[in-house]
């Protein structure tokens with residue numbers, strides 16, 4: 001594997017970490033907890049297969065709006081034509097995953113362009129090797145961590161067998177012991193490369209606030225046309241209500257499909273979940289992690305987080 005085997009922790013360490021509430025741990029690579037769907041061979045393939053011009057890889061930390069965005073990307077690349085297959089998952093490739101998603105190097109090679117990929121990996125573990133050296137275009141979507149942790153809590157109960165209470169989950173998240181690790185490390189790893197020619201960094205909150213502008217910027221980055229009529233059509237097809245109602249994007253009969261996947265689809269659902277004390281705890285954690293990662297210097301990132309470094313609090317409810 002690309003990583004040294006000492007970086008891959010198996011059973012003993014996993015047991016220690018996952019002792020409580022059944023949260024499902026797969027391998028732990030470079031200190032990052034991964035879901036068991038990520039298996040060593042598939043991960044290695046995801047790092048080493050050959051990417052080519054026309055490839056698009058959507059990357060995100062968990063629960064940041066990647067399903068929404070991948071449907072947008074599919075419709076952009078097909079100029080609004082309904083994708084084929086039974087559901088969304090038939091239309092993109094997830095090379096780091098084994099199980100039902102497993103792929104061979106030959107299958108990857110023989111998939112016609114444009115190949116659309118999906119990944120949850122931080123930059124140093126990106127699909128296709130180092131993005132800097134790859135002809136693939138990478139789209140990274142970020143979302144406010146307060147909404148991420150709440151969405152993730154509901155998801156983990158279905159897709160991680162997690163049985164613990166909310167306050168325990170919040171603690172796990174702040175310790176970076178949930179799938180794909182610490183939120184700040186993940187964001188930082190891509191944020192640092194956001195100006196690279198083949199990387200497009202966007203926010204869930206901007207998609208909600210100014211969808212048309214974000215879709216135009218995304219289409220321009222991917223080098224596909226976006227006439228007004230097509231934009232209208234894609235906006236409608238990818239609305240929360242449509243994606244929830246559409247069998248293609250919300251296949252209720254699939255075993256692995258969480259029934260409440262399309263849960264709220266709003267900005268600020270974290271506010272309903274946090275107690276005052278948890279708000280304070282979370283603010284303090286954000287302040288500490290922003291300082292530890294050096295992201296405290298990044299004013300535009302702070303404005304997305306609506307975080308005031310002077311008093312260490314979110315200056316607006318998200």
Ligand code: PPS
Pocket residue numbers: 060061062063064065066067068147150151152154155238239240241243261262263264265266269
């Ligand atoms: S996953 O499982 O990590 O891939 O989840 P991901 O798709 O990244 O994020 C799931 C959250 O995105 C919301 N969602 C949407 N929001 C707005 N519009 C549309 N069309 C849309 N589709 C999905 C989904 O509801 C999850 O957020 P929460 O807050 O739980 O509702």
